[in-house]
Amino acid sequence: MPGLQARIVLRWQVPKRGYDVASGEVTGEEYEGFRAFLAESCGIVLGENKQYLLTTRLRPVLEEFGFASLHDLLEHLRHGVGLGLRERVVDAMTTNETYWFRDGHPFDILATTLLPELQQRRCTMPRIWSAACSSGQETYSISIVVQDYLRARPHAFPGDVQVVGTDISPTMLEKARAGVYYKSELLRGLPAELRERHFRRHSGGWEVAPRVRARVRFLDFNLLKPYTLLGRFDVIFCRNVLIYFSSESRRDILDRMAKVLVPGGYLILGASESLSGHSSKFQMARVGGGILYRLRESPHPRG
Ligand SMILES: C[S@@+](CC[C@H](N)C(=O)[O-])C[C@H]1O[C@@H](n2cnc3c(N)ncnc32)[C@H](O)[C@@H]1O
Numbered sequence: 001m002p003g004l005q006a007r008i009v010l011r012w013q014v015p016k017r018g019y020d021v022a023s024g025e026v027t028g029e030e031y032e033g034f035r036a037f038l039a040e041s042c043g044i045v046l047g048e049n050k051q052y053l054l055t056t057r058l059r060p061v062l063e064e065f066g067f068a069s070l071h072d073l074l075e076h077l078r079h080g081v082g083l084g085l086r087e088r089v090v091d092a093m094t095t096n097e098t099y100w101f102r103d104g105h106p107f108d109i110l111a112t113t114l115l116p117e118l119q120q121r122r123c124t125m126p127r128i129w130s131a132a133c134s135s136g137q138e139t140y141s142i143s144i145v146v147q148d149y150l151r152a153r154p155h156a157f158p159g160d161v162q163v164v165g166t167d168i169s170p171t172m173l174e175k176a177r178a179g180v181y182y183k184s185e186l187l188r189g190l191p192a193e194l195r196e197r198h199f200r201r202h203s204g205g206w207e208v209a210p211r212v213r214a215r216v217r218f219l220d221f222n223l224l225k226p227y228t229l230l231g232r233f234d235v236i237f238c239r240n241v242l243i244y245f246s247s248e249s250r251r252d253i254l255d256r257m258a259k260v261l262v263p264g265g266y267l268i269l270g271a272s273e274s275l276s277g278h279s280s281k282f283q284m285a286r287v288g289g290g291i292l293y294r295l296r297e298s299p300h301p302r303g
């Protein structure tokens with residue numbers, strides 16, 4: 001029906017502060033405006049008919065900054081007005097679902113294949129990147145695996161292992177850095193035995209033990225920006241984030257990840273993600289029930 005897509009009307013509740021929160025309308029033009037803003041600022045592709053995502057996720061931003069409508073918000077974004085506004089909108093629009101030892105296999109592979117291989121290669125201080133780490137569960141799961149590996153082999157890596165968690169969401173990074181989780185969050189994937197050994201009770205829930213935290217660093221980082229300052233990595237976990245990007249951004253991110261991996265380094269994707277058609281720089285390997293990608297040894301220009 002002509003015009004149907006152009007004006008989709010979603011009704012919101014009467015706003016608490018008494019201003020007209022957009023009267024709940026997302027016009028086709030506004031929708032396109034937010035799509036373009038998100039694609040350009042963080043690579044997220046807002047699919048068709050996701051108007052409800054805009055209205056539900058941006059409502060708190062409208063209230064916080066005192067905007068009357070999505071139209072007002074978009075205008076301010078376009079003209080670069082509002083301190084921290086762009087970051088706040090990106091933060092609100094990201095999907096941050098995560099949990100401990102998600103999908104199992106990557107962490108088994110780390111323990112049984114990757115750490116032994118790095119030890120055998122006499123790597124003195126392996127570096128592992130948890131790209132798009134959300135609230136830190138993936139990053140700390142990696143550090144727990146390393147901790148248990150080193151318990152049995154205290155001299156495996158003279159410089160220990162560095163684990164770097166990065167994300168674009170300041171809210172998620174704040175939680176990750178705090179390292180304190182509610183019991184309900186720990187119940188999502190963390191075996192009780194690991195909780196007893198690697199966490200201690202805290203007024204707000206459970207806190208990651210200092211020895212697990214000590215090797216972890218969290219950085220605010222947009223995967224669309226240059227990677228050079230991050231240094232080189234032996235292993236990259238890049239899981240459940242590429243699905244939100246366009247094919248072009250995926251290819252670009254994978255190319256740049258290849259450049260910061262050491263020769264023969266490993267890339268691990270999410271269970272529903274694959275490299276198919278996006279990069280020829282990696283070779284797929286099956287280990288146990290999991291899949292990982294090894295950077296081909298041919299030299300690449302670094303940068
Ligand atoms: C679904 S979570 C995945 C978390 C974790 N890797 C896992 O698999 O459980 C996706 C994360 O990607 C982050 N993200 C989205 N776009 C990003 C970008 N351009 N740069 C960095 N992080 C981004 C989001 O903030 C979110 O925390």
